[in-house]
Amino acid sequence: MRTIIYTGKGGVGKTSLSSSTALAAAKRGHRTLVMSTDSAHSLGDSLGTSLGPDPIPVAPNLDALEVDVLTEMERHWKEVYGYFTALLQSQGVEEITAKEFVVLPGMDMIAALLLLDEYKRQERYDTVIMDTAPTADTLRLLSFPDVLRWYFEHFFKIQKRMVKVARPTVGKVMKTPLPTDRFFDAIQQLYDRSLSVRELLSDPRHSTVRLVVNPQKMVISETQRAYTYLCLFGIPIEMLVVNKVYPASSKDGYFAEVLKEQEQNLATIREAFGDLPILTSPRYPYEVIGSERLTKLSTDVFGEKDPSALFASTNPVRFTSTKSGKAVSIELPFAESEKLDVSLRGDTLYIRVGWHKRTILLPYSYAGLKLGEARYVGGRLTVNFR
Ligand SMILES: Nc1ncnc2c1ncn2[C@@H]1O[C@H](COP(=O)(O)OP(=O)(O)O)[C@@H](O)[C@H]1O
Ligand SMILES: [Mg+2]
Numbered sequence: 001m002r003t004i005i006y007t008g009k010g011g012v013g014k015t016s017l018s019s020s021t022a023l024a025a026a027k028r029g030h031r032t033l034v035m036s037t038d039s040a041h042s043l044g045d046s047l048g049t050s051l052g053p054d055p056i057p058v059a060p061n062l063d064a065l066e067v068d069v070l071t072e073m074e075r076h077w078k079e080v081y082g083y084f085t086a087l088l089q090s091q092g093v094e095e096i097t098a099k100e101f102v103v104l105p106g107m108d109m110i111a112a113l114l115l116l117d118e119y120k121r122q123e124r125y126d127t128v129i130m131d132t133a134p135t136a137d138t139l140r141l142l143s144f145p146d147v148l149r150w151y152f153e154h155f156f157k158i159q160k161r162m163v164k165v166a167r168p169t170v171g172k173v174m175k176t177p178l179p180t181d182r183f184f185d186a187i188q189q190l191y192d193r194s195l196s197v198r199e200l201l202s203d204p205r206h207s208t209v210r211l212v213v214n215p216q217k218m219v220i221s222e223t224q225r226a227y228t229y230l231c232l233f234g235i236p237i238e239m240l241v242v243n244k245v246y247p248a249s250s251k252d253g254y255f256a257e258v259l260k261e262q263e264q265n266l267a268t269i270r271e272a273f274g275d276l277p278i279l280t281s282p283r284y285p286y287e288v289i290g291s292e293r294l295t296k297l298s299t300d301v302f303g304e305k306d307p308s309a310l311f312a313s314t315n316p317v318r319f320t321s322t323k324s325g326k327a328v329s330i331e332l333p334f335a336e337s338e339k340l341d342v343s344l345r346g347d348t349l350y351i352r353v354g355w356h357k358r359t360i361l362l363p364y365s366y367a368g369l370k371l372g373e374a375r376y377v378g379g380r381l382t383v384n385f386r
Helices: 014-029 043-047 069-076 078-090 095-102 107-122 135-142 145-167 179-202 218-234 254-273 290-300
Strands: 001-006 034-035 055-058 060-068 126-131 207-213 237-243 278-282 317-322 325-331 340-347 350-352 356-361 372-379 379-384
Touching: 001 014, 001 218, 014 034, 014 043, 014 060, 014 126, 014 207, 014 237, 014 290, 034 043, 043 218, 043 290, 060 356, 069 078, 069 107, 069 237, 078 095, 078 179, 095 372, 107 179, 145 179, 207 218, 218 237, 237 254, 278 290, 340 372, 340 379, 350 379
Parallel strands: 001 126, 001 207, 034 060, 034 126, 207 237, 237 278
Antiparallel strands: 055 060, 317 325, 325 379, 340 350, 350 356, 372 379
């Protein structure tokens, strides 16, 4: 099963490209699923049909769904959901409000990633297209297996031990409910599954990210940031699609200025994303809705090529040997060196770029090595070990 994740700023064309890619892949005979993970779903509008939390057929070889967090929580995470709801209620939060609070922003993406893992096991689809929420949320959530690992190691293990002690003693007189063993089992299961999601997301044979931009300054800078963080999280990036490019024929009159700015922005894009395949599609004089227009979009972007093919992949984290020891090097194309912070604790390398953190679990062969010099040269951070 191959997964293609479309991400980018709001309004750039993620949903349109997702349905367009999905339709074209299905037409080529791939068993395809297109799923929306943006809680402000518009996939159904794009495909001209109404969708729900389960896959429904929308064309030959093509199923579609819109992830619904509440449904997924009730279905798979009853224990976790139930405990947190009870916890909030014990603190005086109304039941309905408690239910809403338990669903945190971005949980759609977590639910979707777990669904993805399930479909992979079922071998039900050849191709899965994910239409995601705007960049920042998606990025933070793609790193969720790493984050969950941290919580699991530092928080849940200790809590489980504490609760075991507390239940027969203070637990009896406390108003706050203590989590049950089944709650911890559910967390353990969530953790185990997140590890397999992590594996899936970091292997370009299984999953790649396609960045979508428009030739506009503000869109470009957000996407540059996305690129850095995807590299940091070790998620393979496949291509950049520049959507809504005004055709040269609109250079007269009202659009003259737009075209001039677009020229400069396209140059910026080429400088910034030079090592990715860059594909483009025109700004149409209409909304891209319905199968005919969506098919035109995929032909304009991918030509005669299979739009679900693997166009390229970057594998940004490298482990290497040096004369005096070893090194880890990471492509961080747009990072600023003064905002980089690197430290080593045990077998884990902590890297901080701005407000994002990444932990890299080092291979066994790095055990006992000391952190050496870190250098940021030519868009690549190299951390040496002695
Ligand atoms: N190439 C294009 N030309 C004209 N309109 C487009 C193009 N691509 C997308 N649109 C329109 O722009 C709006 C936003 O597109 P959408 O795919 O929903 O973006 P996103 O999912 O990134 O928020 C929609 O109305 C869509 O029909
Ligand atoms: Mg959308």
